[in-house]
Amino acid sequence: MKITKIGFAAVTAATIGALVVSGCSKDKDDSSSKSTTSAKAATTSASATKDYSTLLIKASDIESPGDTFTMQTPTTNPGGHPGVAALFSNQGDTREIGDSILILPDEASATKALEAASDALSTSVTGGTPESATVGDGGTVVQGTSPDGSKAVTVLIFTQGKAFVTLEFDSAPGDVVPLEGVTDVGTRQAEAIKKGLS
Numbered sequence: 001m002k003i004t005k006i007g008f009a010a011v012t013a014a015t016i017g018a019l020v021v022s023g024c025s026k027d028k029d030d031s032s033s034k035s036t037t038s039a040k041a042a043t044t045s046a047s048a049t050k051d052y053s054t055l056l057i058k059a060s061d062i063e064s065p066g067d068t069f070t071m072q073t074p075t076t077n078p079g080g081h082p083g084v085a086a087l088f089s090n091q092g093d094t095r096e097i098g099d100s101i102l103i104l105p106d107e108a109s110a111t112k113a114l115e116a117a118s119d120a121l122s123t124s125v126t127g128g129t130p131e132s133a134t135v136g137d138g139g140t141v142v143q144g145t146s147p148d149g150s151k152a153v154t155v156l157i158f159t160q161g162k163a164f165v166t167l168e169f170d171s172a173p174g175d176v177v178p179l180e181g182v183t184d185v186g187t188r189q190a191e192a193i194k195k196g197l198s
Contacts, residue, residue: 051076052084055101055163055196059088061188064181067095078102083163095177097185098168101193106162113164114138117157124168125153135186136160143176152176156186160193 053074062069067090074086083102089095104110114137121130121142128144135141136158143154154169154177167186169177 052103055193056084056086057189057192062185095171100166102164104162104164110159110162110164114157114159125155135183136190154182156182160190161197163193165189
């Protein structure tokens with residue numbers, strides 16, 4: 001299964017950063033700091049066992065003229081992080097959409113993951129300039145090619161509450177997915193998360 005690299009690299013950095021910050025204290029023997037860190041660890045452990053697959057869009061939510069998409073079996077808690085990831089592909093296997101939803105402890109952590117992902121966009125998409133997108137909070141989209149030039153790539157990242165989402169659209173060189181289609185899929189995904197986490 002294809003799993004989008006940007007989202008997981010970003011959330012790992014953000015999660016590690018959040019744990020370091022929450023574990024820091026002026027007094028190393030501060031018991032309240034230790035209990036807070038333990039409580040966060042327990043919460044993360046509980047979240048990691050939850051099945052978030054119901055937050056994913058359905059293949060029928062992807063409207064693309066001439067294409068019918070199917071979803072492979074989702075991966076729960078990808079990379080050991082609470083959340084879910086899935087790969088959608090069209091009938092000719094010429095277009096793929098990698099969808100990853102990572103659930104962070106709170107909205108601030110999701111925003112940190114988004115910021116880290118924004119900084120990492122150039123490692124997976126070349127030749128494009130990140131632009132704002134009207135999807136979720138902090139929506140950012142970039143279109144270009146993979147670093148090796150073998151495919152057209154569009155990446156949309158955003159947060160929805162405490163969820164950080166990465167949508168990666170891959171297709172043949174020169175067959176760039178229209179931005180309207182990217183925005184539509186992203187909006188449907190944001191709505192599904194909003195409904196599922198409420």
